[in-house]
Amino acid sequence: MATVLDRIIAATREEVARRQAATPLSAIDATARLQPPPRGFAAALTRKAADGHALIAEIKKASPSKGLIREDFDPPAHARAYEAGGAACLSVLTDKPFFQGDEAYLVAAREACSLPAIRKDFMVDPWQVAEARAIGADAILIIVAALDDGAMAEIEAAAIDHAMDVLVEVHDDAELDRALRLHSRLIGVNNRDLRDFTVDLGRTEALAQRMPEGTEIVAESGLSTKADLDRLAQAGIHRFLVGETLMRQADVAEATRRLLIGA
Numbered sequence: 050m051a052t053v054l055d056r057i058i059a060a061t062r063e064e065v066a067r068r069q070a071a072t073p074l075s076a077i078d079a080t081a082r083l084q085p086p087p088r089g090f091a092a093a094l095t096r097k098a099a100d101g102h103a104l105i106a107e108i109k110k111a112s113p114s115k116g117l118i119r120e121d122f123d124p125p126a127h128a129r130a131y132e133a134g135g136a137a138c139l140s141v142l143t144d145k146p147f148f149q150g151d152e153a154y155l156v157a158a159r160e161a162c163s164l165p166a167i168r169k170d171f172m173v174d175p176w177q178v179a180e181a182r183a184i185g186a187d188a189i190l191i192i193v194a195a196l197d198d199g200a201m202a203e204i205e206a207a208a209i210d211h212a213m214d215v216l217v218e219v220h221d222d223a224e225l226d227r228a229l230r231l232h233s234r235l236i237g238v239n240n241r242d243l244r245d246f247t248v249d250l251g252r253t254e255a256l257a258q259r260m261p262e263g264t265e266i267v268a269e270s271g272l273s274t275k276a277d278l279d280r281l282a283q284a285g286i287h288r289f290l291v292g293e294t295l296m297r298q299a300d301v302a303e304a305t306r307r308l309l310i311g312a
């Protein structure tokens with residue numbers, strides 16, 4: 050049976066083919082090269098991790114499992130609140146059919162603050178990397194479960210060519226083995242299984258045991274309190290990706306601060 054991830058990837062391939070027909074790689078690449086250089090996503094995380102929890106704060110309007118998460122969705126206001134609350138980086142969902150995202154949200158959020166931003170989307174083709182850079186993104190996500198080794202390597206090469214950082218997302222041992230064949234050492238463990246949406250914080254702890262020296266681990270999904278972050282810090286994890294919990298708060302800056310430093 051086709052999983053949600055399979056359906057997302059199939060829809061993404063069709064959409065990318067349409068866009069590529071309208072704007073060939075040479076054109077999107079030329080636009081990407083006119084951008085000011087990326088803001089340094091991995092470096093911002095490492096700076097914050099030096100003296101506490103380093104947070105990638107996510108801007109996500111809706112998700113396949115939860116539906117609409119926030120009615121008064123305001124990406125620039127959210128971005129400013131995340132920065133004020135002490136986040137290191139932004140993550141912005143741009144996938145439309147499943148997450149109600151939009152490229153415009155990334156552009157607006159990034160312009161409203163000085164944080165580096167990852168384009169959170171389903172990469173299936175290097176063309177999308179150039180497009181991400183053309184709209185200002187500083188980093189891209191590679192979901193190992195969605196790609197074969199050849200496609201992953203090509204997408205990573207395009208990101209390196211554009212001086213962008215790559216967050217490589219894994220969910221189990223076999224995916225981690227494949228991730229480690231890439232160059233990036235920024236590795237996210239998704240505590241949520243994209244096949245059935247179950248969440249288990251023990252995922253990151255278990256896989257952290259197997260990460261080689263020098264790997265920068267990001268715990269992703271299902272984190273809601275400072276106690277969750279403190280628990281993972283015990284396992285040597287200092288980088289976190291949090292979306293839904295922060296999206297639902299009335300005072301986002303205060304909630305971000307509380308998540309990172311407590312009280």
Ligand SMILES: O=P(O)(O)OC[C@@H](O)[C@@H](O)c1c[nH]c2ccccc12
Pocket residue numbers: 107109169170192218239269270271272290291292293294
């Ligand atoms: O909202 P949460 O549970 O805090 O999770 C954030 C983030 O980890 C999640 O949105 C995510 C992780 N990997 C993804 C891949 C695609 C889309 C979304 C995601």
